[in-house]
Amino acid sequence: MTVEVADHDSVLEVTNVTYAKDGETVKDAQAAAFENVYRTDTKESYYTPIVTKILTGDERPADKEKTFRFVLEAAEDNPEGAELSGTETEVQGAGHTSFQPIHFTKAGTYQFIIREEEGKDKGYTYDDSVWRLTVTVEDQDSILTVTNAVYELEEEKDAGDEAKGTLPETGGTVGQEGAVFTNDYQVTETAWKPQAEKKVTGDMPEDETFRFTLAASQENPEGAQLPESLTAEAEVDKDTGTSDRVSFDEVTFTKAGTYQFRITEENTGKAGYIYDGSIWTVTVKVTDEDSALTVSEVTYAKAGQMVEDAEYAVFENIYETKAAAFIPTVKKTITGDKAPEEKVFQFTLEADEDNPEGAALQTSETSVKGEGTASFGEITFTKAGTYKFYLEEKDGGEKGYTYDTSRWMLTVKVTDRDSILTVEKAAYTKIGTLTSNAEAAEFQNKYTAEKTTGTTTTTKKPTTTARKVKTGDTANAIPWLALMTASVLTGAGIMSRKRK
Numbered sequence: 319m320t321v322e323v324a325d326h327d328s329v330l331e332v333t334n335v336t337y338a339k340d341g342e343t344v345k346d347a348q349a350a351a352f353e354n355v356y357r358t359d360t361k362e363s364y365y366t367p368i369v370t371k372i373l374t375g376d377e378r379p380a381d382k383e384k385t386f387r388f389v390l391e392a393a394e395d396n397p398e399g400a401e402l403s404g405t406e407t408e409v410q411g412a413g414h415t416s417f418q419p420i421h422f423t424k425a426g427t428y429q430f431i432i433r434e435e436e437g438k439d440k441g442y443t444y445d446d447s448v449w450r451l452t453v454t455v456e457d458q459d460s461i462l463t464v465t466n467a468v469y470e471l472e473e474e475k476d477a478g479d480e481a482k483g484t485l486p487e488t489g490g491t492v493g494q495e496g497a498v499f500t501n502d503y504q505v506t507e508t509a510w511k512p513q514a515e516k517k518v519t520g521d522m523p524e525d526e527t528f529r530f531t532l533a534a535s536q537e538n539p540e541g542a543q544l545p546e547s548l549t550a551e552a553e554v555d556k557d558t559g560t561s562d563r564v565s566f567d568e569v570t571f572t573k574a575g576t577y578q579f580r581i582t583e584e585n586t587g588k589a590g591y592i593y594d595g596s597i598w599t600v601t602v603k604v605t606d607e608d609s610a611l612t613v614s615e616v617t618y619a620k621a622g623q624m625v626e627d628a629e630y631a632v633f634e635n636i637y638e639t640k641a642a643a644f645i646p647t648v649k650k651t652i653t654g655d656k657a658p659e660e661k662v663f664q665f666t667l668e669a670d671e672d673n674p675e676g677a678a679l680q681t682s683e684t685s686v687k688g689e690g691t692a693s694f695g696e697i698t699f700t701k702a703g704t705y706k707f708y709l710e711e712k713d714g715g716e717k718g719y720t721y722d723t724s725r726w727m728l729t730v731k732v733t734d735r736d737s738i739l740t741v742e743k744a745a746y747t748k749i750g751t752l753t754s755n756a757e758a759a760e761f762q763n764k765y766t767a768e769k770t771t772g773t774t775t776t777t778k779k780p781t782t783t784a785r786k787v788k789t790g791d792t793a794n795a796i797p798w799l800a801l802m803t804a805s806v807l808t809g810a811g812i813m814s815r816k817r818k
Contacts, residue, residue: 321335361423362423364421364422365419365420366419367497368414368496369415369499370414371386371501372412372501376505376572385408386437387434387435388408389433389435390405390407390431393431398424399428400422401423402421404418422462423462431451434499439609442501442609449498450469450471451468505610506610507570510569511565513563513564513565513631514552514563514631515632516560518634520637523590524556525553526554528584530564530631531583533548534577538575538578539573541572549584550566552564571613572611574605576603577603581597583633585693593696594633595680599618642739645693646697648711650690655765656765661714665692667708674703676701676732677730691758697730707727709727711763718767720764720766722763726748727746728747748760
């Protein structure tokens with residue numbers, strides 16, 4: 319600024335004032351003019367809206383996860399300063415997704431609407447919720463900053479159903495769920511009936527009824543509901559030797575998957591019949607076809623071998639008028655403490671090596687779950703004679719159990735009466751004792767529960783079934799004395815006959 323001053327009759331007067339900016343005179347300038355510019359160190363800020371998809375209901379096919387789409391729009395009354403980079407996003411199945419970041423260039427309060435697009439996939443119910451996202455942007459020392467983000471359900475806004483809070487210093491969203499949409503998936507159940515047929519060779523004296531049993535594999539996934547009745551009966555015409563195809567009650571499927579079932583024939587011991595001990599395995603594949611469960615494939619296998627084009631299990635029995643049969647039985651009892659669950663106990667059956675020819679074992683093993691009885695497959699006799707068999711329990715090593723080490727002998731006497739073999743007598747004898755009966759070989763196990771004292775767990779020491787005879791102990795001596803006496807008397811009789 320240059321000021322010219324003149325002396326007019328002893329009076330100083332400013333005669334001229336000029337302004338120059340950066341060395342250049344500014345024409346007609348009346349004052350020095352300074353123009354300031356306010357700028358932020360960060361002229362813009364961003365916020366990324368988040369969406370969470372939750373799926374409830376039935377299990378969905380892993381290879382058919384659906385895609386869910388969402389839209390984002392700005393509220394009509396938003397101030398200037400917010401720019402949407404993208405208005406759509408999607409997520410496959412359940413999980414999280416996000417929209418493109420919202421670009422903010424001015425401080426202010428902005429609102430946005432988030433919705434789910436309704437799809438047409440069968441089985442799904444879509445969430446029609448409307449979420450309002452409120453984003454607060456502040457100028458903090460010339461830095462634009464998103465200071466708060468609130469997700470509120472429109473219809474529940476007054477009820478306070480919202481997710482909100484103060485953003486952490488590092489930025490991000492309040493919580494990690496954002497706008498939450500929940501869809502439900504429901505399938506339509508389906509049902510299927512296992513089938514079987516009975517054939518008999520031989521001259522049947524009359525029509526006969528046979529029974530089949532259905533069981534599910536223990537390795538099946540959840541989703542198969544067995545019927546209340548697990549048996550089906552087939553009546554065989556004595557003239558044709560066949561039955562009509564019979565069906566079990568329906569098995570209901572509530573989930574897709576591959577299931578296996580076992581069909582066997584009950585051996586009811588009808589005289590003259592040799593039962594088919596085959597195990598048929600039925601594999602059923604259930605698929606989810608647009609939320610409708612469908613039995614898409616059924617295969618039948620006999621004794622582990624697939625039977626091509628089989629639509630049902632076929633059991634073939636033989637009727638022979640000269641054959642006799644007997645079904646060995648075991649009985650299991652448990653003493654001691656109450657067991658927390660029923661264990662499976664295994665038993666074996668073997669023929670005496672000195673048996674005459676004419677006895678055929680159908681099975682050599684059976685099992686009992688918990689207490690009860692179980693039968694081996696029938697023994698078929700084709701010749702008269704006296705046969706011996708031995709029954710034992712396997713030591714399964716179940717914790718807390720003392721296993722019965724007894725060995726039983728089954729003696730079966732078969733006679734020939736007018737070309738018809740008949741089991742005249744069958745007796746079970748506990749070897750080494752005088753115990754015998756005609757019903758079953760009896761095995762008794764003892765269960766001892768773990769005892770807990772403070773933090774130390776102790777277990778009662780299992781005791782064996784047999785016990786040693788001590789001096790002065792006559793509890794087990796009497797049976798042995800009786801046997802010894804009988805042996806002495808028998809020997810004396812033989813010597814007496816020899817002298818004569």
